[in-house]
Amino acid sequence: MAESSGPALIVEGLKEAGVDLVATLPDINLHAVLERVAADPDLVHVPLCREEEGIGICTGGYLVGRKCAMIMQNGGLFNSVNGIVSTLLQYNLPLLLLVYYAGDVGDRSFATNGAMTQPVLSALGVQHFILRDPNEAKALIKRTLVLTQDYKRPVAVLLTKDVLGRRSPGE
Amino acid sequence: MKRIDCFKVMAELAGDALVVTGAGANTVEWYACRPGDGNFRVRTMGLVSSIALGMALGLPHRQVIAIDGDGSLLMNLCSLPTIARKNPPNLVHVLVDNEVYEASGEIDTATGAGTDLVAVARGAGIRRASWVNSPDEMRTVFSEALEARDATFIGLKVERARSEVPPYPMDEVENKYRFIRHVEQTEGLSILSAHMPASFLKDS
Ligand SMILES: [Mg+2]
Numbered sequence: 001m002a003e004s005s006g007p008a009l010i011v012e013g014l015k016e017a018g019v020d021l022v023a024t025l026p027d028i029n030l031h032a033v034l035e036r037v038a039a040d041p042d043l044v045h046v047p048l049c050r051e052e053e054g055i056g057i058c059t060g061g062y063l064v065g066r067k068c069a070m071i072m073q074n075g076g077l078f079n080s081v082n083g084i085v086s087t088l089l090q091y092n093l094p095l096l097l098l099v100y101y102a103g104d105v106g107d108r109s110f111a112t113n114g115a116m117t118q119p120v121l122s123a124l125g126v127q128h129f130i131l132r133d134p135n136e137a138k139a140l141i142k143r144t145l146v147l148t149q150d151y152k153r154p155v156a157v158l159l160t161k162d163v164l165g166r167r168s169p170g171e
Numbered sequence: 172m173k174r175i176d177c178f179k180v181m182a183e184l185a186g187d188a189l190v191v192t193g194a195g196a197n198t199v200e201w202y203a204c205r206p207g208d209g210n211f212r213v214r215t216m217g218l219v220s221s222i223a224l225g226m227a228l229g230l231p232h233r234q235v236i237a238i239d240g241d242g243s244l245l246m247n248l249c250s251l252p253t254i255a256r257k258n259p260p261n262l263v264h265v266l267v268d269n270e271v272y273e274a275s276g277e278i279d280t281a282t283g284a285g286t287d288l289v290a291v292a293r294g295a296g297i298r299r300a301s302w303v304n305s306p307d308e309m310r311t312v313f314s315e316a317l318e319a320r321d322a323t324f325i326g327l328k329v330e331r332a333r334s335e336v337p338p339y340p341m342d343e344v345e346n347k348y349r350f351i352r353h354v355e356q357t358e359g360l361s362i363l364s365a366h367m368p369a370s371f372l373k374d375s
Contacts, residue, residue, distance in 0.1 A: 065360045
């Protein structure tokens with residue numbers, strides 16, 4: 001895969017933003033991103049068993065001075081809702097959430113997850129930005145990290161298949 | 172065994188360790204034993220050990236202690252394999268097991284029906300995991316845990332009784348700021364800052 005691919009740009013964006021602790025849970029569409037995170041000696045990588053624990057791990061990291069991000073599927077966002085509400089929102093804590101937008105238009109996985117993703121984020125008051133062009137990945141990730149720190153709330157970037165470099169069968 | 176008698180032993184030995192607590196009684200009884208700004212109270216049930224793990228990984232030279240409850244840990248059992256996988260030597264995970272959802276009205280948890288959370292921790296891959304049966308034994312096991320080169324899990328079976336201590340003196344947001352300022356001061360770090368108008372910024 002060329003170094004200008006979406007997954008490479010996403011991880012470069014995280015590093016240029018100053019992120020140094022990343023909690024992740026796999027999805028096949030995140031594979032190329034997670035491989036890069038796991039192989040990067042500059043990132044503390046925490047592989048999760050369930051996404052809500054990642055909200056806690058990133059909170060602990062933030063409280064001792066780390067810049068943290070989570071990478072997960074939108075189903076993992078749903079698994080994390082109590083942690084988002086009663087930790088991140090209740091304590092006014094920043095966190096960069098990189099969420100694979102399964103079931104997005106043009107993505108034939110988990111259509112129901114796709115339909116609920118933006119409504120759930122909106123209900124939580126979590127701002128979110130959809131990343132469709134790999135060339136915008138680095139700038140959007142860097143700006144979103146600044147925003148979440150200024151806003152003191154989690155902010156999400158929704159990662160689409162166009163950026164992650166996989167296509168659904170039949171497309 | 173009363174939990175506060177073990178907390179007194181831990182407070183003697185903990186030095187300036189960062190301590191994460193969860194349910195109400197663990198928080199206030201620990202705070203009575205070791206007051207100060209190096210304490211963080213968690214409000215999401217289950218996340219005590221996860222937040223402590225994030226601190227331990229984020230600041231690998233600083234001792235971090237999680238004081239967890241049985242109901243809390245049962246809600247986030249997957250924290251145990253994650254701790255085992257990262258195995259931070261500076262993390263001690265103390266389980267206060269009173270076999271009851273104490274803050275929620277004294278309803279029994281699964282631990283009273285036979286679930287052994289030390290066995291679960293060991294099965295998850297935490298090799299240093301044991302039950303402690305007295306404050307004296309806690310002195311030995313906890314001291315060893317502070318020196319250990321692996322993460323440690325300590326289970327305490329305690330009475331279903333609270334000790335008379337003052338209430339926790341701050342809300343979540345104040346706790347956050349005091350804790351972060353404490354980390355900044357004791358570690359020489361700069362964590363918090365405010366955005367300034369463009370006229371204050373150097374060319375960027
Ligand atoms: Mg209990």
